[in-house]
Amino acid sequence: MSNETTGAAKRSPRVLDLVLIALFAALTAICSWISIPTSIPFTLQTFAVFVAVGLLGGKRGTLAVLVYILLGAVGLPVFGGFSGGIGILLGSTGGYIIGFLGSALIMWGMEKLWGSKAWVQIVSMLAGLLVCYAFGTAWFTVVYTSANGAVTLLTVLGWCVFPFIPFDLLKIALAFVITNRLRRYVPQ
Numbered sequence: 001m002s003n004e005t006t007g008a009a010k011r012s013p014r015v016l017d018l019v020l021i022a023l024f025a026a027l028t029a030i031c032s033w034i035s036i037p038t039s040i041p042f043t044l045q046t047f048a049v050f051v052a053v054g055l056l057g058g059k060r061g062t063l064a065v066l067v068y069i070l071l072g073a074v075g076l077p078v079f080g081g082f083s084g085g086i087g088i089l090l091g092s093t094g095g096y097i098i099g100f101l102g103s104a105l106i107m108w109g110m111e112k113l114w115g116s117k118a119w120v121q122i123v124s125m126l127a128g129l130l131v132c133y134a135f136g137t138a139w140f141t142v143v144y145t146s147a148n149g150a151v152t153l154l155t156v157l158g159w160c161v162f163p164f165i166p167f168d169l170l171k172i173a174l175a176f177v178i179t180n181r182l183r184r185y186v187p188q
Helices: 003-033 045-056 058-073 086-090 094-114 118-148 153-160 162-185
Strands: none
Touching (some): 045 058, 045 162, 058 086, 058 094
16 A cells, blocks of 8 residues: 555545534534524524534534634624624623533543443433533623623523523433434444
8 A cells, every 4th residue: 555545544534524523513503593582592502512422422523512612703603693703702692602612521521431322422411401501601690790780590590591491401302312313324
């Protein structure tokens, strides 16, 4: 085998990794555009995060989420409502977007510790969702309080978490099913 052929064979998995990361960053953007507008919009972003990490594995899935956030940070309209820019990330809902990265990291860590068994996938998605809720709620509380005055944690949870729990649990179930059906088609 020549050095040229060997070099091409070594590069192709990296190219495939980059394509998959870009594809899932784009999928997350598309899922953010599917939304029901409220103070914190109902979107499919968390679903995309769960599928990205579930299908691509921890490293590539987390990189897809990071690329998505960076694309939005530089102003591309990849966030809910076709918005983008650092102002969105610094606004009241920005903590939930940044929390997606925490979700992906938690899922990656659990995958590293316990593998990709079904129970690990479900528990890691639930733990990732809790991290996203915690980070986003804390961020929302700080931003909202600085702009409008003090608000109780229970009030913020009522606005930003409680209404989303049933939908997010449904997204986890759907992501779990899709991930397990498609995993064999995605090169690991």
